[in-house]
Amino acid sequence: MEQPKPNWKEYVEQTAKLMNLDHTGEYLPEVTNNFVAIANIASLVMEFELPEDTEIAPIFEP
Amino acid sequence: MSQQYQDATELAAQIRSGKISAQSVIEATLKDIHNRNPELNCFTAITAERALAQAKQIDNKVAVGNDPGLLAGVPFGVKNLFDIAGITTIAGSAINREYPPAQQDATAITKLCQAGAILVGALNMDEYAYGFVTENSHYGATPNPYDSTRISGGSSGGSAAAVSAKLVPFTLGSDTNGSVRVPSALCGVYGLKPTYGRLSRKGAFLLSSSLDHVGAFTNSVRDLVKLFAVLQGYDPQDPVSTKKPPESNFSVLGNDITDLRIAVADGYFAEGSTPEVKEAVANVAKTLNVTKSIAIPQSHRARAAAYIITAVEGANLHLEKLQSRPQDFDPATRDRFLAGALIPASWYAQAQKFRSWYRRQVQEIFQQVDIILAPTTPCVAPKLGQETMTIAGVEMLVRPNLGRFTQPLSFIGLPVLSIPIKESNRLPLGVQIIAAPYQELSILRIADFLAAQDIK
Numbered sequence: 001m002e003q004p005k006p007n008w009k010e011y012v013e014q015t016a017k018l019m020n021l022d023h024t025g026e027y028l029p030e031v032t033n034n035f036v037a038i039a040n041i042a043s044l045v046m047e048f049e050l051p052e053d054t055e056i057a058p059i060f061e062p
Numbered sequence: 063m064s065q066q067y068q069d070a071t072e073l074a075a076q077i078r079s080g081k082i083s084a085q086s087v088i089e090a091t092l093k094d095i096h097n098r099n100p101e102l103n104c105f106t107a108i109t110a111e112r113a114l115a116q117a118k119q120i121d122n123k124v125a126v127g128n129d130p131g132l133l134a135g136v137p138f139g140v141k142n143l144f145d146i147a148g149i150t151t152i153a154g155s156a157i158n159r160e161y162p163p164a165q166q167d168a169t170a171i172t173k174l175c176q177a178g179a180i181l182v183g184a185l186n187m188d189e190y191a192y193g194f195v196t197e198n199s200h201y202g203a204t205p206n207p208y209d210s211t212r213i214s215g216g217s218s219g220g221s222a223a224a225v226s227a228k229l230v231p232f233t234l235g236s237d238t239n240g241s242v243r244v245p246s247a248l249c250g251v252y253g254l255k256p257t258y259g260r261l262s263r264k265g266a267f268l269l270s271s272s273l274d275h276v277g278a279f280t281n282s283v284r285d286l287v288k289l290f291a292v293l294q295g296y297d298p299q300d301p302v303s304t305k306k307p308p309e310s311n312f313s314v315l316g317n318d319i320t321d322l323r324i325a326v327a328d329g330y331f332a333e334g335s336t337p338e339v340k341e342a343v344a345n346v347a348k349t350l351n352v353t354k355s356i357a358i359p360q361s362h363r364a365r366a367a368a369y370i371i372t373a374v375e376g377a378n379l380h381l382e383k384l385q386s387r388p389q390d391f392d393p394a395t396r397d398r399f400l401a402g403a404l405i406p407a408s409w410y411a412q413a414q415k416f417r418s419w420y421r422r423q424v425q426e427i428f429q430q431v432d433i434i435l436a437p438t439t440p441c442v443a444p445k446l447g448q449e450t451m452t453i454a455g456v457e458m459l460v461r462p463n464l465g466r467f468t469q470p471l472s473f474i475g476l477p478v479l480s481i482p483i484k485e486s487n488r489l490p491l492g493v494q495i496i497a498a499p500y501q502e503l504s505i506l507r508i509a510d511f512l513a514a515q516d517i518k
Contacts, residue, residue, distance in 0.1 A: 015404040019381070024388045027397055034401035038373060042409045044366040045416050056414040057421075 008036050069282040070136040070231040070289075074178070077135035080124050084117035084135030084180065091137040091182055095229055103204045104224040106142050107149055107184040113137065116180045131178025132288055140234040141218045142184035143191060144168040145265035153267040154189040154217070156200045157383055157390050168265025169297050170234055170276055177292045182230060185220030189392035191236055191269040192376055192399070193217050194244050194464040199392040203446050207249060208489055212443040215245030215464065218279070222249040225279040232280045232289060238269045239368055240438075240468025242277035243480040247438035247492025250482040252280045252509070256290065257499045258475025259304040262297035270375035271302070272414070273368060273472055283509045283518075286479070287312050290502060309503050315510045322504055324350055327436040327496075329357035331467055335440040336453055342483040342491045343437050349515050350508070356427060356434065364420045364470035367413035369462075371473075373402030374410045394461075421474045428498035433508055437467050438480040438492030467494065477502045481509055482518055 012032045016022045024031070067073040076082045092110050099105050123130040140146070143153040145164035152158045166172075171181055186204045188196055196219025197203040204219040206212040207227040214223040218235025222245030225233050235242045237255040246253025255277040268274045278289045294308035326332075326347050332340070332355075347353075358364075377384065377399045380391075384403060388396055427434070440453050444460045451460050471478050476499060480492035497504045512518065 012401075012404055016400075019403050020385050021388075021400060021403060024384075024400060027388060027400060030397040031400045031404075034397050035404055038370070038401055038405060041366045041369050042405070042413075044363045045370060045413050046409060048360065048363055048416065050412075050415055050419050054415045054419050056411065057418050 008032060008039060011035070067231070069280065070133060070285045071282065073231060074132065074134050074136050077120065078124065078130060084120035085114065087135050088113045088117040088137055088180055088182065091230065095182065098227065098229065101210070102207065102223060102227050102229065103202050104185055104220040104227065104229060105139060105183045106152065106186050106201050106220070109146060109149070109181055109183050113180050113182045116175065120178055120180070131176065132292060133174060134178035136179045136232070137182045137230045138174060138179050138232050138234070139183050139185045139221065139224050139230050140168070140171060140181065141187050141221050141236055143187060143236060143267040144171060144184070144234060146171065146181065146184060149184065151267055154187040154191065154198055154201065155392070157387065164265070166265070169262035169299065170266070170293055173292050173295070185218070185224055185233060187220055188217035189395045190267075190376065190380065191217040191238060191241055192395045194240065194461055196220060196245065197394070197446060199394065205446060206443045209443065212445055212489070213248065215248035215439070215443060217241040219245045221279050222246050222251055222253065225249070225251045225281060228281070232278060232285055235277050235279060236266055237275045237277045237472055238273045238372060239472055240465040242275075242279070243438050243468045243478060243492065243494060244464050246279055246480045246482070248443040248490065250484050250490030252283065252286055252482060253480040253492070254278050254286050254290065255472065255478050256502050257304070257477040259302040260477070260500070260502070261293045262295070262300045262303050264297050264299040268379065270372040272371050272375060275472065275475070283506065283513045286509070287315060287506055290506070306500055309500075311503060312506075314503065315507055317507070319507050319511050322432045322508065323430070324352045324433040324435065324508070325354040325356040325431045326352055327358055327434050328355040330361040330470070331358070331436040334453055334456075334466055335437050336442075338442070338488065339437045339440060339491055343435055343493055346481075346483070346493045346512065346517060347435055349512060349517050352435065354431070356431060358427060358434070358470070359423050360420060361470040363416060364473045365466065367416040367420070368469045368473040370405065370409050370413040371417070373398065374405050377402030377405075417473060424474055424476070425498070432497065432501065432504050434496040436494045436496060438494050439464055440466050442489035442491060471496055475499060477505055479505045479509055481512060484518070
């Protein structure tokens with residue numbers, strides 16, 4: 001069964017509240033447009049199957 | 063009227079020999095900037111007092127027979143995200159104007175000044191380096207010196223245009239996803255982005271630390287070689303600075319290049335560009351006698367992953383300001399930063415993992431070839447304010463797509479040089495010369511060979 005598409009407008013509104021960005025309401029339509037674009041771009045990364053042992057390569061020297 | 067010298071190398075030689083004084087060069091440069099910058103809009107700050115004082119020091123050294131440095135008396139500018147002692151680092155923003163002046167120069171500026179080069183000012187850019195167009199709502203657009211109705215590209219647009227217009231012989235910029243290479247191509251100059259970590263970023267205002275590089279713009283290959291020689295070196299104050307020894311074997315430039323295995327990138331890099339772009343790559347390949355082509359797998363996903371990493375790290379860097387004063391951002395960057403602040407953590411982590419995977423694929427390719435050729439931009443400079451463009455029958459947004467061919471390469475920190483392709487009656491384009499990490503010398507050898515064949 002196909003997954004229902006996320007409601008990105010609602011996601012953006014709720015996450016903006018979570019991130020203390022909810023006072024930026026006037027920008028939300030454009031932010032939502034940008035987020036939808038990002039979600040489409042991210043799908044190219046998320047749908048690609050990586051080997052389980054793939055690690056991030058951070059530079060951290062304790 | 064730009065000054066009459068070919069490049070930094072020639073100018074430094076004239077100053078070192080005492081044929082002309084550094085002071086006269088700097089005075090003429092400052093006058094030229096004063097006269098032409100209102101139209102070109104490259105410089106956002108001029109450091110006249112400091113420049114004249116340093117010129118005097120250079121002339122004194124020449125007068126008493128001391129070595130004034132490899133770049134003696136050569137004026138240069140830097141993207142306005144580099145710290146300049148005594149000046150506030152604005153990074154293309156209005157918000158950072160409120161910050162106190164920088165206390166010291168960025169490492170890259172310090173190294174250049176130690177070599178005798180003279181800083182004359184700071185250059186326009188997209189706000190916080192988040193763009194490919196240099197149409198800045200606070201400081202105006204930097205028009206293309208070849209056609210003032212078109213963009214210079216970005217985000218280091220002021221840096222590229224200043225060299226193209228010959229206001230100064232070289233400049234510094236930064237490159238996260240293509241911000242040195244895109245404007246260098248559109249303005250018809252050389253734009254070098256060495257390997258990630260090769261040049262210190264200390265004192266440069268970052269956008270996305272995972273991807274940020276320092277780079278340089280010039281009008282000649284020999285200038286690039288000198289700048290690369292001067293700018294290298296481990297800097298403990300930049301956490302990603304490499305401890306690998308600096309490249310120094312520049313004597314091989316000019317030698318035969320038949321030992322270098324070269325291929326043209328096909329697949330993703332052969333699609334989505336105009337016929338003139340394809341022709342530019344084909345001409346370079348023909349000059350180098352290249353017949354081999356090679357595919358870099360999943361480059362469209364590499365571009366996507368770079369996009370996610372930049373959006374998350376950029377938004378995180380500016381989160382407090384996005385929360386407290388979003389109205390003070392450039393509208394062109396604000397909405398993208400705000401959207402980036404809302405990205406789920408797993409998307410970011412997966413993009414970083416993909417980076418490791420993609421690096422391994424490209425490492426394997428560099429077992430088979432030494433140099434890869436690819437276009438720099440998908441088209442010539444678009445018009446100022448242009449929002450969409452049509453390439454191969456497909457309409458697309460200008461701003462994100464100018465970095466289509468640069469983004470997958472900086473994603474894994476490869477050294478890349480965009481060489482200018484200038485033909486009469488045509489706007490300039492660029493071709494990327496790409497090598498394995500730390501193989502900048504191979505790139506410079508190819509560029510030197512091409513320049514000798516009049517490909518520049």
